[in-house]
Amino acid sequence: NAGVTQTPKFRILKIGQSMTLQCTQDMNHNYMYWYRQDPGMGLKLIYYSVGAGITDKGEVPNGYNVSRSTTEDFPLRLELAAPSQTSVYFCATSPMGGVSNQPQHFGDGTRLSIL
Amino acid sequence: AQKITQTQPGMFVQEKEAVTLDCTYDTSDPSYGLFWYKQPSSGEMIFLIYQGSYDQQNATEGRYSLNFQKARKSANLVISASQLGDSAMYFCAMRDLGANNLFFGTGTRLTVIP
Numbered sequence: 001n002a003g004v005t006q007t008p009k010f011r012i013l014k015i016g017q018s019m020t021l022q023c024t025q026d027m028n029h030n031y032m033y034w035y036r037q038d039p040g041m042g043l044k045l046i047y048y049s050v051g052a053g054i055t056d057k058g059e060v061p062n063g064y065n066v067s068r069s070t071t072e073d074f075p076l077r078l079e080l081a082a083p084s085q086t087s088v089y090f091c092a093t094s095p096m097g098g099v100s101n102q103p104q105h106f107g108d109g110t111r112l113s114i115l
Numbered sequence: 116a117q118k119i120t121q122t123q124p125g126m127f128v129q130e131k132e133a134v135t136l137d138c139t140y141d142t143s144d145p146s147y148g149l150f151w152y153k154q155p156s157s158g159e160m161i162f163l164i165y166q167g168s169y170d171q172q173n174a175t176e177g178r179y180s181l182n183f184q185k186a187r188k189s190a191n192l193v194i195s196a197s198q199l200g201d202s203a204m205y206f207c208a209m210r211d212l213g214a215n216n217l218f219f220g221t222g223t224r225l226t227v228i229p
Contacts, residue, residue: 031215033215033216041222042119042206042208042219042222043206043208043219044219045216045217056215100148100210101165101167103150104150104162104217106159106160108159109158111158
């Protein structure tokens with residue numbers, strides 16, 4: 001039972017390069033999220049999706065794009081990498097949003113450095 | 116405005132002792148949920164415990180319990196009988212009515228001393 005799988009685990013990018021962080025889940029959860037965690041800080045929401053074909057911005061969406069063509073996959077794209085995007089990126093899922101006792105389930109994270 | 120505040124950047128506890136990690140929150144919604152996550156040095160986020168705003172009793176999960184004081188807007192995590200494996204970052208998070216995401220605090224780093 002894989003749960004939430006993120007690839008790659010580590011990546012170094014040059015300024016201005018682009019890349020896609022992959023997130024796949026086998027939990028059949030409708031809700032998926034992308035967070036970033038800067039050093040010594042909590043997680044902040046970048047984008048989220050409530051189902052296939054529906055996405056919405058979180059607290060810190062600038063510089064990122066997402067798509068959700070299937071229930072399982074929720075890729076995060078960086079178009080023009082900037083040093084400020086150096087962070088650890090977490091993908092998470094939950095069966096529902098709103099006020100629910102269902103916790104979010106997290107992938108193991110992608111550590112991204114932009115030099 | 117900061118929704119979740121964790122005022123203890125670091126805490127130390129002796130093995131087998133209990134420790135309380137503080138969390139205060141801010142919301143005007145009557146309905147909300149509070150979560151605690153553990154992040155070991157390996158980096159993954161592990162769900163520990165949940166407390167709903169309408170729950171009558173404090174949540175407990177094994178050695179974890181939540182000291183929920185609604186009027187004071189606090190949701191402190193209590194870890195009993197600390198073990199060396201409890202050394203990690205601990206994050207308090209909240210999800211309120213209409214919000215789909217979790218709002219996280221800045222975390223507390225707990226170190227268990229043998």
